[in-house]
Amino acid sequence: MSLLSVKDLKTYFHVYMGTVKSVDGVSFDLERGKTLGIVGESGSGKTVSCLSLLKLIPMPPGEIVGGQAMMDGEDLLTLSEKEMRKVRGRKISMIFQEPMTALNPLYTVGDQIAETIRLHQKVNKREAFEKAVEMLDAVSIPAPKARAMSYPHQLSGGMKQRAMIALAMSCHPQILIADEPSTALDVTVQAQILLLIDEFKKKYGTSVILVTHNMGVITSSADDVMVMYVGKMVEKGNVYEIFNNPKHPYTQGLMDCILKSTGGKQILKTMPGFIPNPINKPQGCAFHPRCPHRKSICMNEEPPVVDFNEHKTACWLYA
Numbered sequence: 031m032s033l034l035s036v037k038d039l040k041t042y043f044h045v046y047m048g049t050v051k052s053v054d055g056v057s058f059d060l061e062r063g064k065t066l067g068i069v070g071e072s073g074s075g076k077t078v079s080c081l082s083l084l085k086l087i088p089m090p091p092g093e094i095v096g097g098q099a100m101m102d103g104e105d106l107l108t109l110s111e112k113e114m115r116k117v118r119g120r121k122i123s124m125i126f127q128e129p130m131t132a133l134n135p136l137y138t139v140g141d142q143i144a145e146t147i148r149l150h151q152k153v154n155k156r157e158a159f160e161k162a163v164e165m166l167d168a169v170s171i172p173a174p175k176a177r178a179m180s181y182p183h184q185l186s187g188g189m190k191q192r193a194m195i196a197l198a199m200s201c202h203p204q205i206l207i208a209d210e211p212s213t214a215l216d217v218t219v220q221a222q223i224l225l226l227i228d229e230f231k232k233k234y235g236t237s238v239i240l241v242t243h244n245m246g247v248i249t250s251s252a253d254d255v256m257v258m259y260v261g262k263m264v265e266k267g268n269v270y271e272i273f274n275n276p277k278h279p280y281t282q283g284l285m286d287c288i289l290k291s292t293g294g295k296q297i298l299k300t301m302p303g304f305i306p307n308p309i310n311k312p313q314g315c316a317f318h319p320r321c322p323h324r325k326s327i328c329m330n331e332e333p334p335v336v337d338f339n340e341h342k343t344a345c346w347l348y349a
């Protein structure tokens with residue numbers, strides 16, 4: 031049985047120009063000890079999907095319009111703020127796209143981690159601080175005791191990411207959500223951060239939701255993949271299946287964007303066309319203006335989800 035089962039999640043933002051259907055009927059399952067990769071271009075609703083699970087959507091203008099997120103027999107979306115505070119950090123932790131959203135500039139890194147530990151575990155101040163130093167050591171921050179007494183701005187970008195992982199993992203959550211933990215970092219630091227997440231996954235059996243633009247990161251780190259396009263799931267399944275046999279033209283396009291080597295030369299292809307305006311999405315399949323295989327039905331009717339044994343896609347090509 032899945033650890034987390036999300037059904038038909040809908041999160042909208044009511045803004046001056048109209049309604050942005052940022053997440054519009056997304057369903058997925060996260061298995062115990064596995065990594066689910068969520069991939070899609072900017073604005074596809076990856077971050078909003080994750081924030082919805084923790085009820086960290088600013089309301090208003092945001093609204094969780096519908097859906098379910100079942101974990102341990104309860105629907106996270108129906109929990110009160112008080113109940114949700116027990117879920118955050120202890121059951122589900124999140125590494126944010128921008129470290130400074132998670133780290134408070136006014137407190138030392140060690141104090142912040144210690145405080146989170148004290149919120150969820152029965153330990154005194156000194157023990158919590160010692161545990162915080164252990165966590166900083168576990169994420170390979172050099173001289174962890176001295177670093178625990180630093181303020182976030184005194185750390186480099188890579189170290190801030192590590193400190194945020196230490197903070198997120200300090201209560202050994204069942205689920206770690208890592209939202210683009212790497213895009214702002216150089217490639218070697220990015221690889222180290224992904225390795226670190228993998229180590230925690232192995233050590234504690236943590237399940238991971240890994241959000242990224244990068245299909246390459248997904249194929250090296252995820253077990254299952256969900257591809258999103260302007261608020262909808264377009265394809266999901268086992269990573270090998272998706273990698274070897276992508277069904278949706280959008281997934282095929284993303285796969286094509288992975289750095290390819292041709293005769294010693296590396297070329298990075300980009301996908302033609304643009305993500306549509308989220309307030310005014312194209313009718314039918316939102317991808318149809320960019321799709322090389324579009325038929326007339328694609329322009330008028332939303333595609334059904336077609337099931338190929340553990341591999342699903344929402345596309346008229348197969349319906």
Ligand SMILES: Nc1ncnc2c1ncn2[C@@H]1O[C@H](COP(=O)(O)OP(=O)(O)OP(=O)(O)O)[C@@H](O)[C@H]1O
Pocket residue numbers: 043045050052070071072073074075076077078079088091092127243308
């Ligand atoms: N607070 C908000 N108010 C209004 N619209 C919002 C808000 N937060 C997100 N959105 C909109 O919701 C949509 C999905 O945004 P989201 O941040 O989930 O995208 P993403 O897939 O995470 O993109 P990226 O890869 O750039 O991080 C976008 O159109 C975005 O403009």
Ligand SMILES: [Mg+2]
Pocket residue numbers: 076077078127209
């Ligand atoms: Mg995002």
